[in-house]
Amino acid sequence: MTVAVRSTRRAAPRKPSTQSMWRRELARGKSVLIGVIAAVVLVIIWYLLTLPGGLIQPLFLPPPQGVATQFITMLSEPYLGSTLWGHAIASLGVVLEAWALGGIIGIPLGIAVAWWKRARWIVWPLFQLIRPVPPLAWIPLAIVWLGIGDVARVAVVFVAALVPWVMNSIEAVRSIDPLLVSAARTLGASEPQILMRVVVRTGLPTILAGARIALGNAWTTLVAAEMLAATAGLGFVALNASRVLDLDTLLVAMGTIGILGAALSILISSAAQWIAPWAED
């Protein structure tokens, strides 16, 4: 047996060459740079348009420096009961709660529907009926049943988050290569072991993609829900500011909603990379 000797001439694992990695880094740097320049240009145009005696009245669009000042003020001074931090935390709390709840219920539900025919027969028609109802259409019902507290908002946001959790969990199971299941079976794996170790684990990247969509859905729905029924939160701030034509505050709220939404998306993408490093890019 000369296997050990042979191994020395075997090729090293394929790694992206240093050169191509450089190029990718450079490309990424370039795209970030372009994005920053575009944002700066936009702010400059905004500034020029809103100069005293400029094209746009501050009543419709306040100057950028006014919004920036208001942003800094709101970080420390309460507005409608709490600081910007407080409102952001209120919004994030509801979103994360509803999103996590969606996952806890949606993942097993999706897997069950895809794996067991009986579960599919019971759940699928009902799910298909509920799915096309826009999450915001649940708000009136949620207010009647649960009032205007956090629970009502969590419920509405939960509905919005649940659908992608379920759909992607189903897809994760359905897209499994049957040969992997056969291989596991010939190696002595039981049905529960096949389900957990092969099917779910292999499908994890798809489930994580669902998690990201669910979080995006949850965030947008929350802001809408807060506009209709809330006592705190970024959507609530935005709505109240618009009612008194306080456009500085309105823009601060909108900007914060945008930034936090983008941050959540980036956060969950990195988490997915960390949880499932084997996933195809």
Next chain:
Amino acid sequence: MNTTVIKTGAPMREADMNDATPKMEIRGVSKTYTTRKSETYALETTDLSIGTGEFVTIVGPSGCGKSTLMMIAAGLEEPSTGEILVDGSPAGPAGPKRSVVFQRFALFPSETVAQNIGFGLSVAHVSKVERTERIKEQLTLMGLEQFRNSYPKELSGGMQQRVAIARALIVRPEILLMDEPFAALDAQTRTVMQEEVSRLHRRMQSTVFFITHSVEEAVYLADRVVVMSKRPGRIKKEISIPHDAPWRTGDIEDAMTYGDFNELRKEIWDLVREEITTH
């Protein structure tokens, strides 16, 4: 035993070959696929015995039902008639007694090389100490040490198939089933892998049931070549290869320089060709 020609080999081996109970017996197995509209007769009633330590290759035209036979032998498909026996008893559902190496590797993408190899042990709750030890042994045997923490997608086809073979061997199967394992590899890698499997078989005295569409591969690896007819598949002829055939120590390229090898290859190829050209 259906074997007719057994040339003298190592004494121990001959004792094995003459053992009354074959390692695996395919007894009266046939397969008909029934759909709503039609019935497809995939495999005629087939009987085949594989002795302990024997390397049996099946060669036949594509679509002849050899893969069906393999799936049934592995317990992954139910035969329409007949049964599979291992050591004289019904083999039951698929399991580690009959581990399989597939053409498309079928490695678990979410697991590292070491985790893939250890799969069969961890689902059987083998202790961590023993598992680590046996994984290490396989990594060494297959020359995979440096890849232990790589994911399958980071490996070349040949390396992936090495992992699949290690994963199938670690559970110490009674019989190793290989379903065209090298068909997806490039020619050079295939030659190297054929030689390694041949060497592995001689060293470990494992029982192997190997499907291929390559006549050279069938002759080079086998103790016995089984030629199948076109669909519905049946065993057309069995040809024993001398155990002390001189080409066993070299690779397949060397084997082609032997007159005996080429004669056998020609004989078997003619049998296969009849199945491809006749209608």
